[in-house]
Amino acid sequence: MALRVKPGGPKKPFSAPTNLPAWFDEPDAKPAPRQRTHYRTIWISDIHLGTPGCNAELLLDFLKSVECETLYLVGDIIDAWRLRKGWYWPPQHNDVVRCILKMAKRGTHVVYVPGNHDEVLRDYTGLAFGDVTVVSEAIHETADGRRLLVLHGDQFDSIVLYAKWLAFLGDSAYEFLLKANSVVNFVRRRFGLPYWSLAAHLKKRVKNAVQFISKFEEVVAHAAGERNVDGVVCGHIHSAEIREFGDITYYNDGDWVESCTALAEHDDGRMEIIDWAEHKRQEAARAGTAKGVAPLVLVPA
16 A cells, blocks of 8 residues: 655544553653754654664654654564564663654654565555654655655565575674674773774675665665656665665665664755764764763774
């Protein structure tokens, strides 16, 4: 089922009971009023709640720093694949869910487009759970009149589509890499250094990964062109990007496992990728400069 989103949001086709769990109304651990940046629309995906690789604290910091009229959850928000292997759900993951539900309750139109890791929710497309609408894909109309197809993107991943056993094998290898990423960032925190993604760093330097990403972007853009839209927004490959393919603009909002990025639309329809990890690195550098501390420069061996 596709959802067409216009200013003000569509009417929800079904309203489920709005009783929320007790932890929904619990106060945040560290309430800190802050100036929020307004965007017309925000897209986030590939959070992978339920896995150690999820950067829930950075995501919470981002969500508490912004406000928007529409929030798209573009798949792989919850990692059901990993949760089947063993339960992992720290308090910070509850905090992310609570924060998103609060945004919805306070007027943000939240649209959930399930991906391959949370594909169990595809059975519920067309329903609204509280203030969150679940759809298989959506057509978003920007402030400047462009029509964007919004979908997770695994439909165009031939490995996931035709050889799921190979995808699970790759997922296990990726899990190992994310564990290594956690160790690296534990050491960096001990030295007062901000978050840095080993996984994203390696992906950009592995030839096959670069070729796969480029081909994926091309295929998705071509499919969007056949749908007579002006662009496409997806996730899935954990690689934030804005590229032009002829008359089609390809947008990928990235992820919150490796790069910690989001895609945002301003009130005039202008689009940008928000790199929250880089934002926090710059913020830390400015704080260090203000205190008269020289920034630490890491020189490769």
